[in-house]
Amino acid sequence: MKLLKEIFQEKKNLLSIFFTAGFPKLDDTTKIIHDLSENGVDFIEVGLPYSDPLADGTTIQDSSHRALQNGMNLDVVFEQLKSVKDTNKTPLVLMGYLNQLIKYGENKFCQAVQDCGMKTVIFPDLPMIEYENHYKALFEKYGITNVFLITPHTSEERIRKIDALTDAFIYVVASASITGAKGEISTEQIDYFKRIEAMNLKSKLVVGFGISDNKTFTTACNYADGAIIGSAFIKDLDKNGVEGISNFVSTVINA
Amino acid sequence: MKYQPTKEGYYGQFGGAFIPELLHPNVLELEDNYIKIIESKEFQDEYKALLKDYVGRPTPLYLAERLSEKYGATIYLKREDLNHTGAHKVNNTVGQILIAKKLGKTKIIAETGAGQHGVATATVCALMGLECIVFMGEKDIARQAPNVARMKMLGAKVVPALSGSKTLKDATNEAIRYWIQHPDSYYLIGSVVGPAPYPDMVARLQAIISEEMKWQLKEKTGKENPDTIIACVGGGSNAAGAFYHYLEDEEVGLVAVEAGGLGVDSGESAATSQLGQVGVIHGSKTILMQDEYGQITEPYSISAGLDYPGVGPLHAFLHETKRAQFLNATDDEALEAAFELTKLEGIIPALETAHALAVLSKIDLKKDQVIIINLSGRGDKDLETYMKHLKE
Numbered sequence: 001m002k003l004l005k006e007i008f009q010e011k012k013n014l015l016s017i018f019f020t021a022g023f024p025k026l027d028d029t030t031k032i033i034h035d036l037s038e039n040g041v042d043f044i045e046v047g048l049p050y051s052d053p054l055a056d057g058t059t060i061q062d063s064s065h066r067a068l069q070n071g072m073n074l075d076v077v078f079e080q081l082k083s084v085k086d087t088n089k090t091p092l093v094l095m096g097y098l099n100q101l102i103k104y105g106e107n108k109f110c111q112a113v114q115d116c117g118m119k120t121v122i123f124p125d126l127p128m129i130e131y132e133n134h135y136k137a138l139f140e141k142y143g144i145t146n147v148f149l150i151t152p153h154t155s156e157e158r159i160r161k162i163d164a165l166t167d168a169f170i171y172v173v174a175s176a177s178i179t180g181a182k183g184e185i186s187t188e189q190i191d192y193f194k195r196i197e198a199m200n201l202k203s204k205l206v207v208g209f210g211i212s213d214n215k216t217f218t219t220a221c222n223y224a225d226g227a228i229i230g231s232a233f234i235k236d237l238d239k240n241g242v243e244g245i246s247n248f249v250s251t252v253i254n255a
Numbered sequence: 256m257k258y259q260p261t262k263e264g265y266y267g268q269f270g271g272a273f274i275p276e277l278l279h280p281n282v283l284e285l286e287d288n289y290i291k292i293i294e295s296k297e298f299q300d301e302y303k304a305l306l307k308d309y310v311g312r313p314t315p316l317y318l319a320e321r322l323s324e325k326y327g328a329t330i331y332l333k334r335e336d337l338n339h340t341g342a343h344k345v346n347n348t349v350g351q352i353l354i355a356k357k358l359g360k361t362k363i364i365a366e367t368g369a370g371q372h373g374v375a376t377a378t379v380c381a382l383m384g385l386e387c388i389v390f391m392g393e394k395d396i397a398r399q400a401p402n403v404a405r406m407k408m409l410g411a412k413v414v415p416a417l418s419g420s421k422t423l424k425d426a427t428n429e430a431i432r433y434w435i436q437h438p439d440s441y442y443l444i445g446s447v448v449g450p451a452p453y454p455d456m457v458a459r460l461q462a463i464i465s466e467e468m469k470w471q472l473k474e475k476t477g478k479e480n481p482d483t484i485i486a487c488v489g490g491g492s493n494a495a496g497a498f499y500h501y502l503e504d505e506e507v508g509l510v511a512v513e514a515g516g517l518g519v520d521s522g523e524s525a526a527t528s529q530l531g532q533v534g535v536i537h538g539s540k541t542i543l544m545q546d547e548y549g550q551i552t553e554p555y556s557i558s559a560g561l562d563y564p565g566v567g568p569l570h571a572f573l574h575e576t577k578r579a580q581f582l583n584a585t586d587d588e589a590l591e592a593a594f595e596l597t598k599l600e601g602i603i604p605a606l607e608t609a610h611a612l613a614v615l616s617k618i619d620l621k622k623d624q625v626i627i628i629n630l631s632g633r634g635d636k637d638l639e640t641y642m643k644h645l646k647e
Contacts, residue, residue, distance in 0.1 A: 050549075051419065051550040051551045051552075052419070052424070052536070052551050054275065054428060054431050054432060054435070055275040055277070055435065061418065073550075074548045097549075098535050099534045099536070099549040100548065100549040101549075102534050102549065103532065103545055103547070103549030104547075104548060125273045125275055127272060127273060148276070149275065149276040150276060151276055151277050153277070153438065173276070176277055176438050
């Protein structure tokens, strides 16, 4: 597996895709990673399905619910991810909720992430202060980097602090909303992207929330190093299954 | 002050503010201002005036003679059921609406289980002329119809939560998700749960209950301290209010009663302190019911207000330190206690409160022992359930 850092050095306008592990079928995880990778996706976010996903919209919430019904759990997903460790070259980022880490066992969880060859995690409900006080030391022990989210309401001071704290990218939440919000990128949002771009942060910037097609992807990439598509991909998976992956990715990259 | 939270909102290992970055500004704004506001003379004057003339406080501390006789102890009932809107919930909504106004907020959102908090929120929104949206589990909407009707009449929009168990936990998820999408709104949380500073803020606003208990009991008995205080716990706001001024008086026994549902080991229960482990729910670290992978499990209780898989962080701390004794009562025991109080004292309690009453038969009592039970709410909303179980 390549390092995220290498990918950021090699390319611009990176496309990242988020999917929920265990959806639409329990065993689709490895096939989805393979097909996304083959079709030119630069890095992949693997979502751990959670019963109470506060920061997700209904599309991802529903995919989580169905994945759990399919029998997905942390033991299964770590086994699946371990099985592609040696063949998959595309960096994987793990996204979950903090309660999963706490209950599974903080060291056991981090060890499993390491065993799968992954180095980057996102916990949308892990605030910076809790990270500094407790999780930073834990993650560093296992060589894991935490991604922080910023929003249009995050102060400059806070963004600078996040920039100093992380080794990965900064997840630029495109609007004050949960995932899957509809619509185009507004001039207000572009002003916000420009403001962040002008801060000349050391971290790479990846835009997420509300990116759904070639147009929104391309617009976001004008102001950031890449963008993440989640809900739109989940919807496509639900409609067309894993067979539709190649088509979905190509419409985003080469519309 | 062992039982007060730290600056970061921690009670021992429990508490904190585990919120997505999107909510950081809202929570920070509240954290920076709530103590200043609550402790200001202006707020205290307005809050106390509303409690007195609008809510109807102080609520009586009533010596329940026939109940006392039956159980062989001196039992007082703190009559929160006599508050306007019929439960303790309004103490908190009156306080928070004043805080929301001082912060310049115009749109209020809330979650509700039994509907008492929803009604109390809709009421203060009507009073202040503010927009109100209440999230309520679809299942709770069905079983608490009178409260849904009241909220609608008060001008609130009631939004059904359709996910998960379709109860309080899911209503809370929906409220938080709405809050994330509408950061301009004020989230008026109804219990001592959620990210810091909510647990402390709500506890301070409910503390009026124990503040009154102290002088009322002194007036009646010459002593401020009872031997034992009993209160039911879902999230735990009425218990936090009843315990608040007694927390540091360790000779006062505190009993928290959870909903045992069909029995703690039946798989259909909401007895969090018995079935839960440490985790994060709705923005705070506490104990919660979950499976081995951290998926939050669906609680069960006949009472919509206790049907919650967690407890507030203060209660998790009281449980861990053994400052409070955590007991539970099953659906059947609660129903029986509700019929008993009605028959002995002519008071129909809320199903939630009935759980607190049900432990009277489970604890050792002495004749001169002074007990206060926090009668958190009235049972009108539960009549349909009571009728189903009424033996002619």
